[in-house]
Amino acid sequence: MNRYFRELSVTGALVLLLAVLAIWAPHFYQPQPLLSRFTAQTPALILTIGMTLVMIVRQIDISVGAQFGVCAVVAGLISASGAPLIVALAAALAAGAIMGALNGVLIAWMGLPSIVVSLATMVTWAELLRLFQQGKFINLPANVQWFGLSQSAGQQGLIFGSVLLLAGVSWLLKNRSGGRHIYAVGSDAEAARLAGINPKLTTFTVFVIMGTLAGLAAVLNMVQSPQVDPKCGVALELRAIAAAVVGGVAVSGGRGRLWGSFAGLLLLATINPALTFLHVEAYWEKAIQGLVILLAVIADGLRSRRQTS
Amino acid sequence: MKRSQFLALLAAPAFAFLPGCGKSGDAASAPGGSVEKRLTIAFLPKSKGNRYFSTCEKGARAAAEELKVDFLFDGPTNTDPAKQNEIVENWITLGVDVIAVACENREGISGALKKAQAKGIKVVTFDSDTTPDARSFFVNEATDEGIGHALMDGAAQLCGEEGEFALICATLTAANQNQWRKQIEARLAAKYPKMKLVDSKPCDDQKDKAQQEATNLLSAYPNLKCIMAICSPAVPGAAEAVKQAGKSGAVKIIGLGLPSENRAYVKEGVTQSLILWNVEDLGYLAVQTAYAVANGTLKAGDKTMKAGRLNEVEIDGTSVLLGKPFVFTKDNIDQFQF
Numbered sequence: 172m173n174r175y176f177r178e179l180s181v182t183g184a185l186v187l188l189l190a191v192l193a194i195w196a197p198h199f200y201q202p203q204p205l206l207s208r209f210t211a212q213t214p215a216l217i218l219t220i221g222m223t224l225v226m227i228v229r230q231i232d233i234s235v236g237a238q239f240g241v242c243a244v245v246a247g248l249i250s251a252s253g254a255p256l257i258v259a260l261a262a263a264l265a266a267g268a269i270m271g272a273l274n275g276v277l278i279a280w281m282g283l284p285s286i287v288v289s290l291a292t293m294v295t296w297a298e299l300l301r302l303f304q305q306g307k308f309i310n311l312p313a314n315v316q317w318f319g320l321s322q323s324a325g326q327q328g329l330i331f332g333s334v335l336l337l338a339g340v341s342w343l344l345k346n347r348s349g350g351r352h353i354y355a356v357g358s359d360a361e362a363a364r365l366a367g368i369n370p371k372l373t374t375f376t377v378f379v380i381m382g383t384l385a386g387l388a389a390v391l392n393m394v395q396s397p398q399v400d401p402k403c404g405v406a407l408e409l410r411a412i413a414a415a416v417v418g419g420v421a422v423s424g425g426r427g428r429l430w431g432s433f434a435g436l437l438l439l440a441t442i443n444p445a446l447t448f449l450h451v452e453a454y455w456e457k458a459i460q461g462l463v464i465l466l467a468v469i470a471d472g473l474r475s476r477r478q479t480s
Numbered sequence: 481m482k483r484s485q486f487l488a489l490l491a492a493p494a495f496a497f498l499p500g501c502g503k504s505g506d507a508a509s510a511p512g513g514s515v516e517k518r519l520t521i522a523f524l525p526k527s528k529g530n531r532y533f534s535t536c537e538k539g540a541r542a543a544a545e546e547l548k549v550d551f552l553f554d555g556p557t558n559t560d561p562a563k564q565n566e567i568v569e570n571w572i573t574l575g576v577d578v579i580a581v582a583c584e585n586r587e588g589i590s591g592a593l594k595k596a597q598a599k600g601i602k603v604v605t606f607d608s609d610t611t612p613d614a615r616s617f618f619v620n621e622a623t624d625e626g627i628g629h630a631l632m633d634g635a636a637q638l639c640g641e642e643g644e645f646a647l648i649c650a651t652l653t654a655a656n657q658n659q660w661r662k663q664i665e666a667r668l669a670a671k672y673p674k675m676k677l678v679d680s681k682p683c684d685d686q687k688d689k690a691q692q693e694a695t696n697l698l699s700a701y702p703n704l705k706c707i708m709a710i711c712s713p714a715v716p717g718a719a720e721a722v723k724q725a726g727k728s729g730a731v732k733i734i735g736l737g738l739p740s741e742n743r744a745y746v747k748e749g750v751t752q753s754l755i756l757w758n759v760e761d762l763g764y765l766a767v768q769t770a771y772a773v774a775n776g777t778l779k780a781g782d783k784t785m786k787a788g789r790l791n792e793v794e795i796d797g798t799s800v801l802l803g804k805p806f807v808f809t810k811d812n813i814d815q816f817q818f
Binding site: 392454 | 527530531558652679680681682685686687688691692695696697698699700702713720721724725726740741744
């Protein structure tokens, strides 16, 4: 029980919020809007998977929102030219992997602090994107939205695919050596090295995975509407980081579970509609989200104090 | 004499494009045949290669042709206040007659503009103003009141003047957004007692966030009759939400947005009307104002001004008003490319 305390407390908070909505705002559970609401979170979910890995390995990547924006525009322009979706997807994944690899090289091999490196790459990608696209929307051909399927089939596909990916990565993290290496390097890189793990390669790989997931997330976002907004990635990194922190991933590395991050994402993403349904003014949204994050950080602080004393 | 003048007038527009030929047209149309110096109007947008300003440029060129003036067009490739100053300095050296500028930085450019004025160059601003002492007139595309009333009146018309509506804005703190919201609320209180604004949501100037907010509003307020989106990414975002909810036409959308970003939704009948000033007319009026200031027909204190195809426009203090915002609908949206 104590082992899962953080994950379970977040899940508990989420259940409580859902119960409040069930009593006071049963409209919240109308199936179609619920499906749309969940689908809209799938890109953030994909980013949160990557961010959880990055934080477990004791790093941070604040450039993922900008990477997401670049990948979205790359995929959007390729789709707009009439190329099949698979080509756009491949290009977005490649663009994401390259941007992730750049972060990885600078952080893993040059030993630079990830917050500074990813701040620099964030500004670079965001500004290049602004220069290149000048804020113009990209109009997509009709067969891109929902992969050319019906709306409900597309939405169910996106949700199923994302949750499957979450489960898959979760399993790999727990049961495969590569996954255990991530925890080991995040807990103590030197000890991991002595145990025969290559911390640099592990860190680098995690950043490449993060970038690739940013590319995937951008495409999953693109297929949800007939247009690409080049500003779509702005501040997305904060949502992914917040979801992971609230879900019990330790900023100090070596600790965290994907299902915790998932619960964290759902909790934060439910606060916004909950305010609308409970007729609370929008001014409160960010304050309440901030409070939830603060509670999570305090819980982590208390736990580590208990452990050291 | 009469006959030759008539022929020359006919020929003038045809040759206006050719350097040198324009002069003969000028000379012939000037009374008594005296040769007047052609005015040079320099036109400086916030940035080039941006559809909003290239549309402005189209209108400006049309006015320059009508007025038979030389027209210079230059601007930063990306919004860059320092580059704007540099261009103004170049034009001072070149000795243009008037500069019409959309200022990226209100204070930043005023020094360069005052320097131009000291050299006898007239300055007018359009789209975004500088400090009032650095220009003679500002061509104001829309007043807060004009925008607010157009949105509220439009929404009321779509709802039959009764029922619930919700608003999506960029942020709850931006100054212009708050001014518009204030005007909308004032108009609502004064004229539409049977309408109710149920909620106002910020979308952080992002389409996807606007779509999520609209999805929530649609299910939280089942009697909602209209969504009013007052920042440009919110309009297509709200439209996509209404479409996905299967409520196209049942919940109306009115917003402040660009035709190019909303064309499909307007044609499908998801979005009913877009409010925006006519951007081409803004460029046209900027050049008309520049011309009138340069030849002395427009002076401080004037209450109105003749502006070619726009007829008579109003002047409030030193603001030349473009007039009521323009409404884009299914019927006219295809004429606008920006």
